[in-house]
Amino acid sequence: MYFNNVTILKIYNYLNINDLFNCSLINKQFNNIFNCNMLWENIISEKYIDVDINEIQKQYNIIKLKYVYKKIKDLLYLKKILNSHKTVKDLINLQKLDLSCNRLTKIPKKIECLINLKEISVRSNRLKEISKEIGFLINLQTLDLSTNELKEISKEIGFLINLQTLNLSSNELKKIPKEIGSLINLQHLNLSGNQLQEIPKEIGSLINLKELDLSHNQLKEIPKEIGSLINLQTLYLHMNQLKEIPKEIGSLINLQELSFSDNQLKKISKEIESLINLEKLSFTYNQLQEIPKEIGSLINLQYLSLYNNKLKEIPKEIESLINLRYLHLYNNQLKKIPKEIGSLINLQGLFLNNNQLKEIPKEIESLINLQNLHLSDNQLKKIPKEIGSLINLQGLFLNNNQLKEIPTEIGSLINLQTLYLHDNQLKEIPNDLCKFVNYDLIDCPTYKKLKKKYY
Numbered sequence: 001m002y003f004n005n006v007t008i009l010k011i012y013n014y015l016n017i018n019d020l021f022n023c024s025l026i027n028k029q030f031n032n033i034f035n036c037n038m039l040w041e042n043i044i045s046e047k048y049i050d051v052d053i054n055e056i057q058k059q060y061n062i063i064k065l066k067y068v069y070k071k072i073k074d075l076l077y078l079k080k081i082l083n084s085h086k087t088v089k090d091l092i093n094l095q096k097l098d099l100s101c102n103r104l105t106k107i108p109k110k111i112e113c114l115i116n117l118k119e120i121s122v123r124s125n126r127l128k129e130i131s132k133e134i135g136f137l138i139n140l141q142t143l144d145l146s147t148n149e150l151k152e153i154s155k156e157i158g159f160l161i162n163l164q165t166l167n168l169s170s171n172e173l174k175k176i177p178k179e180i181g182s183l184i185n186l187q188h189l190n191l192s193g194n195q196l197q198e199i200p201k202e203i204g205s206l207i208n209l210k211e212l213d214l215s216h217n218q219l220k221e222i223p224k225e226i227g228s229l230i231n232l233q234t235l236y237l238h239m240n241q242l243k244e245i246p247k248e249i250g251s252l253i254n255l256q257e258l259s260f261s262d263n264q265l266k267k268i269s270k271e272i273e274s275l276i277n278l279e280k281l282s283f284t285y286n287q288l289q290e291i292p293k294e295i296g297s298l299i300n301l302q303y304l305s306l307y308n309n310k311l312k313e314i315p316k317e318i319e320s321l322i323n324l325r326y327l328h329l330y331n332n333q334l335k336k337i338p339k340e341i342g343s344l345i346n347l348q349g350l351f352l353n354n355n356q357l358k359e360i361p362k363e364i365e366s367l368i369n370l371q372n373l374h375l376s377d378n379q380l381k382k383i384p385k386e387i388g389s390l391i392n393l394q395g396l397f398l399n400n401n402q403l404k405e406i407p408t409e410i411g412s413l414i415n416l417q418t419l420y421l422h423d424n425q426l427k428e429i430p431n432d433l434c435k436f437v438n439y440d441l442i443d444c445p446t447y448k449k450l451k452k453k454y455y
Contacts, residue, residue, distance in 0.1 A: 135159035181205035321342035
């Protein structure tokens with residue numbers, strides 16, 4: 001008797017585990033279906049979720065059974081749960097639900113029954129839409145929908161008034177519904193990695209927001225209502241198409257970290273002077289030609305990144321940044337460094353490479369906590385002897401300049417581990433240099449010749 005494959009699959013679906021094995025011995029056709037992955041995808045998900053998979057594999061040698069079981073057990077069992085109205089109702093006390101890293105294309109509408117949910121993560125799936133039923137989860141505090149294929153967010157998201165963390169990053173969103181302004185308890189909002197061209201003005205209603213990530217989008221402007229986010233501590237706006245900064249940014253007096261990198265900015269708003277609690281500030285990869293003197297008001301600043309711009313000078317007011325630890329000014333058009341840089345006594349890293357510097361101010365001697373000094377790719381003809389005062393210096397990069405000599409005081413840098421002197425005009429190296437540094441890390445052909453001569 002001949003059975004088509006569909007008929008055999010239906011027969012198998014009604015059998016218990018022992019009958020399945022016996023049935024497979026009837027004829028070759030039944031045995032072939034028995035070894036079919038599709039059969040086991042069905043029976044594992046629908047009937048035999050708790051079978052001893054190792055024993056079955058050992059006894060009957062079913063093709064790729066362990067692989068199939070591992071890949072689909074959790075996903076199909078979960079699908080069975082969420083598609084059973086009765087079962088969902090049984091989970092009414094559920095507070096945390098993690099569906100991340102699966103292949104879900106949608107969230108079942110019956111999720112509305114889980115009214116006590118506080119946290120839900122559906123990150124790294126294949127969601128294309130969010131059903132309006134999500135609005136019934138009024139107790140939700142954390143919602144992670146990141147790394148999906150969402151093109152829009154339903155306006156019902158505005159009903160989640162207890163939401164504190166919302167992650168919509170790495171999707172395909174082109175706009176955000178204005179109803180987002182109803183999430184008055186929101187503290188963390190991540191919209192990075194989308195295709196947003198504008199942000200609704202209603203975002204100004206999120207007065208409890210502490211962290212806002214709008215990076216990696218297509219934003220051309222920021223609504224002035226952003227100035228209402230007075231509790232904001234972190235604001236990421238890098239990798240957009242911004243041409244100006246709204247003056248209302250000055251109202252964010254609690255801001256600690258601000259990034260405007262990779263935009264099209266030509267100037268920094270002077271209102272930045274109000275951000276006195278700022279610790280990290282980045283304007284890299286823009287078109288800045290000057291830095292406002294008001295930057296001197298940022299007395300708590302620890303990290304300042306201004307590399308890859310068109311800066312020609314640094315304001316002397318930089319001397320007020322006494323808590324600065326790292327200053328990145330490389331890849332600009334700087335011709336000189338103000339002597340006031342000597343006031344930055346807590347500086348650990350100073351990056352001035354790839355500019356047009358012809359000299360370094362002697363006041364650099366005050367930077368006694370400096371560990372790395374990058375001066376490569378400039379037009380330096382000499383180095384001030386005061387460099388010998390930088391006793392904590394570990395890395396000194398002087399390559400690609402026009403140096404004809406190195407001051408003997410460089411031998412005082414007893415903690416120096418890396419010294420780059422290549423591509424200069426050096427004819428000799430101070431002998432004292434060899435006494436203190438790990439000279440195997442020195443990159444200078446002239447020095448290597450001297451090393452052979454004297455040692």
